[in-house]
Amino acid sequence: MQLIIDHLNKSFGEKHVLRDLSFQARSGVATGLLGRNGSGKTTTIRSMMGIFPPDSGTTTIDGKPTQSMREKNGYLPEERGLYPKRIILDQMAYIGTLRGLSPKRAKERSKELLIRLEAEEYLDKKLDTLSKGNQQKIQFVATLIAEPELVVLDEPFSGLDPVNAMLLKDLVRELVAKDSLVFFSSHQMNYVEEFCNEIAILHGGNIVVNGEIGTLKLGHDRSRIIVRSQQAEEIAAFARGQSEYIQNADFDGNTATVQLKSAEQKQQLYAALSEYDIDSFAVWEPSLHDIFVSATKEAVS
Numbered sequence: 151m152q153l154i155i156d157h158l159n160k161s162f163g164e165k166h167v168l169r170d171l172s173f174q175a176r177s178g179v180a181t182g183l184l185g186r187n188g189s190g191k192t193t194t195i196r197s198m199m200g201i202f203p204p205d206s207g208t209t210t211i212d213g214k215p216t217q218s219m220r221e222k223n224g225y226l227p228e229e230r231g232l233y234p235k236r237i238i239l240d241q242m243a244y245i246g247t248l249r250g251l252s253p254k255r256a257k258e259r260s261k262e263l264l265i266r267l268e269a270e271e272y273l274d275k276k277l278d279t280l281s282k283g284n285q286q287k288i289q290f291v292a293t294l295i296a297e298p299e300l301v302v303l304d305e306p307f308s309g310l311d312p313v314n315a316m317l318l319k320d321l322v323r324e325l326v327a328k329d330s331l332v333f334f335s336s337h338q339m340n341y342v343e344e345f346c347n348e349i350a351i352l353h354g355g356n357i358v359v360n361g362e363i364g365t366l367k368l369g370h371d372r373s374r375i376i377v378r379s380q381q382a383e384e385i386a387a388f389a390r391g392q393s394e395y396i397q398n399a400d401f402d403g404n405t406a407t408v409q410l411k412s413a414e415q416k417q418q419l420y421a422a423l424s425e426y427d428i429d430s431f432a433v434w435e436p437s438l439h440d441i442f443v444s445a446t447k448e449a450v451s
Contacts (some may be wrong), residue, residue, distance in 0.1 A: 151177040151211050151299060151331050154197075156208035160193050167193045168204065169355040175348065177299070179333040180322070182342040184335070185352030190415055191335050192228070194352065195302055198333075199225050211300060211331065221250045224298030228290050228305045233377055234278035238264075241277075242295060249296035256295065263291040267317050282309035290318060294325075302327055302333040307341055319345070343438040351445045359445040367435050371443075373413040374434035381426050382406040392422065407434070 160168040167190050175181040185191045196202055198209045200217030202270040209216045216223065231242050239260055246256025247384050264270045265394045277285060286309050293301065303322070322345055325332050336342050343347065343363065351359040359366065378383055382401040389399035389408045395418055397409040410416060413433075420431055436444070 151329075153209070153211050153216070153300070153331055155194070155198065155209045156207055158194065158197060158209065159205045160190075160197055160202075161205055167355050168197070168207075171207070171352075171356055172321075173350045173357050175333065175350075178326060179348055180326050180332040180334055180346045182334045182336070182346035182349040182438075183352065184339075184342065184349055186446055190355045191351040191352055192304070194224070195333070195335065199223060199302060216300065219300070221296060221373055222299045224293040224296070224301045225226075226289055226293040226303045228279045228308065232277055232285075232287060232289060232292060235276055235326060238277055239273045242288070242291055244360060245292050246295045251296055254288045259295050259297075260291060260359060263294060264288075266321065267291065267314075283311060283314050286310055287314060287318070290321070294321065297386070298330070300333070301330045305337070306334070307336065307338060308328055309419050315341075339439045339442065349438070349441075351442060353446050357364070359441065363438065363441075367439055370436045370441070371413070372433045373410040373415075375408045375416055375419060376432050376434050377406040377423065377428060378404055378430040379406065379426060379428045380404060385423060385426055385428075388423075388426075389419070392419075395419070404429075422436060 156170050156172050158171040171190070171194065183194065184189055197204045198216050200220060203399050212220060239257065242260035243253060243256040246259055247253055251259060261270065261273070263275060267290065269284060269287050272280060272284060272288070277288060280288065290306065306318060310318065322332065334342060334346055346363065348362050349359065350357050379385055382404050385406040386399040386401035389396050389406070394413045395411055399406060399408045401407070408419060410419060416433065
């Protein structure tokens, strides 16, 4: 499946939230939708899910409007949308029937997911008696109950401890492996980097970075070298003396950071350090957080 968001525009009064926004995503690959507060992430998601229509533009999956495929869509909102005073199994079964399941299958599917998430003990409890983390697991069950083809997860790990986060991670990986189209929106960059192959970074209502994470990392400055050694201090001192091809150098513990004047000079540096005991020599690779900060800063400037 292929999702295409094409020239999406949305305003609220005089505030233009989405500005001719376009990008694509495909099934079998988790895509991270990132952006600062107010960048347009939630508006993009809600337009895509048919919660409110865009002013112009389209969102389609294999040529069909995503809004017309609601029974095949699963949306986990950042704000919980379940009934706090209702018995959990009853409301999960009710949501399942709204999504096209028979009452029997809806209850079966609810129990399956609750067992997978180690939450079967809450079947007969009311939602507001549960902790924040367990409420998030129930919201996850509601999202996946009808085995959706398009899954949008907005801050899915909010309030979860590491053990419960791992349970949800396993389910997300299964969704991707089953060729679902998974959208992942979060401020927790470590989770996005762990799950997503591709990202789209929103800023000011438009996409400023879009692509495969590995490719984006390779596109960043490759003239910074990280050298790990018990002799890091000596290596940094030596490097500072090679002003013809080294801009600066510093060390922290057993790690020396050397900034070359050109990325093409890394072999020259490697050869020059041959007399030192080096544990590792590598080009500095930006984290997803680094890419995000760089992209949004550049968009502002």
